Amino acid sequence: xxxxxxxxxxxxxxxxxxxxxxxxxxxxxxxxxxxxxxxxxxxxxxxxxxxxxxxxxxxxxxxxxxxxxxxxxxxxxxxxxxxxxxxxxxxxxxxxxxxxxxxxxxxxxxxxxxxxxxxxxxxxxxxxxxxxxxxxxxxxxxxxxxxxxxxxxxxxxxxxxxxxxxxxxxxxxxxxxxxxxxxxxxxxxxxxxxxxxxxxxxxxxxxxxxxxxxxxxxxxxxxxxxxxxxxxxxxxxxxxxxxxxxxxxxxxxxxxxxxxxxxxxxxxxxxxxxxxxxxxxxxxxxxxxxxxxxxxxxxxxxxxxxxxxxxxxxxxxxxxxxxxxxx
Numbered sequence: 001x002x003x004x005x006x007x008x009x010x011x012x013x014x015x016x017x018x019x020x021x022x023x024x025x026x027x028x029x030x031x032x033x034x035x036x037x038x039x040x041x042x043x044x045x046x047x048x049x050x051x052x053x054x055x056x057x058x059x060x061x062x063x064x065x066x067x068x069x070x071x072x073x074x075x076x077x078x079x080x081x082x083x084x085x086x087x088x089x090x091x092x093x094x095x096x097x098x099x100x101x102x103x104x105x106x107x108x109x110x111x112x113x114x115x116x117x118x119x120x121x122x123x124x125x126x127x128x129x130x131x132x133x134x135x136x137x138x139x140x141x142x143x144x145x146x147x148x149x150x151x152x153x154x155x156x157x158x159x160x161x162x163x164x165x166x167x168x169x170x171x172x173x174x175x176x177x178x179x180x181x182x183x184x185x186x187x188x189x190x191x192x193x194x195x196x197x198x199x200x201x202x203x204x205x206x207x208x209x210x211x212x213x214x215x216x217x218x219x220x221x222x223x224x225x226x227x228x229x230x231x232x233x234x235x236x237x238x239x240x241x242x243x244x245x246x247x248x249x250x251x252x253x254x255x256x257x258x259x260x261x262x263x264x265x266x267x268x269x270x271x272x273x274x275x276x277x278x279x280x281x282x283x284x285x286x287x288x289x290x291x292x293x294x295x296x297x298x299x300x301x302x303x304x305x306x307x308x309x310x311x312x313x314x315x316x317x318x319x320x321x322x323x324x325x326x327x
Contacts, residue, residue: 014244015039016160016314017125018191018219019135021238021250024151025118028053033078035068039124040243043111044068048076053120054089055111061093062106117141118149118252119236121222133191135218138254140234145259149236150272153250158286160220160247163239164311166282167195167215167223170302176281178202179211186303188310193217203230204270220314232256233275249283251276 020038028034028047035058036043042058044067058066060080070081077086077094085106086095093106112123112131117138123131140146166172168186173179183198194216201211212228215237225235236252253275257263297304 015124015241016220016311017123017129018133018221018314019114019121019123019131020221020240021119021236022055022113022122022240023053023120024250024252025053025115025120026149026151028120031073033068033071033073035066038240038242038248040241042066042068044071044078045120046071046073046078048073048089050076052076052089053113053115054078055113055120055122056087056091057109059108060085060087061108067108117236118151119222119238133219135222136224138224138234138236140254140256145261146234146254146256147263147268149252149254150268151250151252152276153248154280154283155242156247156249156283156287157245158247159245159291160239160241161291161308161311162286162289163247163249163282164217164220165304165307167193167217168302168304168307171300172282172285173197173199176285177278184302186307188306191219191314193307193310201229204274220311227275229271229275231271233271235275235279237279249279251279 022036022038023034023045028045030047030051031049033044033046036045043055044058045053045055047053056067056078058068060067060082062080062083062085065080065082067078067080067087071078072081077088079086084097085093087108088094089110091108091110093102096102096106114121114135118141121135141149170181170184173181179199179201181197181199185196187194187196194214197213199211200208203209209230213225215223215225217223221239223237225237227233227235232255234254236250238250239247242248253272255263255268255271295304
């Protein structure tokens with residue numbers, strides 16, 4: 001059995017359990033090895049010869065070498081750069097080249113990984129925790145009427161709760177995003193929280209246009225937004241903790257241009273930038289605000305308390321509440 005120190009250090013118990021976006025698919029080539037650091041821990045991500053992405057704890061159980069620095073892929077295994085111990089996709093050691101037997105405890109923890117929609121997502125949870133929801137496929141990415149996925153990312157100094165709370169914060173739309181809301185609701189359904197809003201924004205020429213948004217968190221860290229703006233858009237917003245009060249935000253966007261239509265690069269870039277910058281407008285607020293456990297709320301703020309209860313359910317083994325709609 002693994003000792004309690006190894007078991008405890010593996011689990012991001014300070015963080016919400018669930019699926020997290022650990023890499024864009026396009027950023028991991030066949031045979032590539034990448035060191036990653038999330039949740040204050042080190043990981044190694046690699047893509048074996050079969051094309052499957054594997055995420056393991058980073059350090060070899062032998063003498064502690066980091067598999068992500070100098071490790072190499074052969075077949076579907078990763079080989080430690082220090083003494084060439086070999087580990088498979090399950091995390092089990094498959095070969096010690098100079099020994100007659102493999103020690104029974106020769107393994108590193110392997111994480112549950114799924115790959116679709118241009119994303120590599122991994123499940124993080126407490127000991128014995130199993131996924132009880134899935135991140136759905138973005139069907140539009142397979143439709144040639146939509147543009148290819150454009151991506152951006154940024155590291156920011158804040159905690160996940162600040163990002164999550166944005167879905168409930170009705171009152172910030174006008175001062176931060178210059179969008180006047182006509183309708184707003186949040187629907188909480190088990191592991192998912194959806195913000196539906198109808199507002200009045202502006203196109204790239206500054207002309208007023210309606211903006212319809214349906215933004216759904218699938219678990220505590222991956223949000224898909226379907227936005228009717230100048231073009232129909234699908235946005236991916238994700239965050240993953242690197243350390244305490246340090247997050248990596250990832251942002252992806254596709255536009256519905258129409259079958260056989262190629263948007264001029266400047267048009268595509270302008271719309272992608274507008275969508276991205278709308279998300280990043282919140283960053284300057286998050287990085288410089290102070291978290292309030294007991295905020296002074298008013299009736300126009302939106303269902304902030306309800307969303308906080310929803311997020312807290314990812315620190316337990318059951319979701320906190322049934323389906324409900326709150327405004």
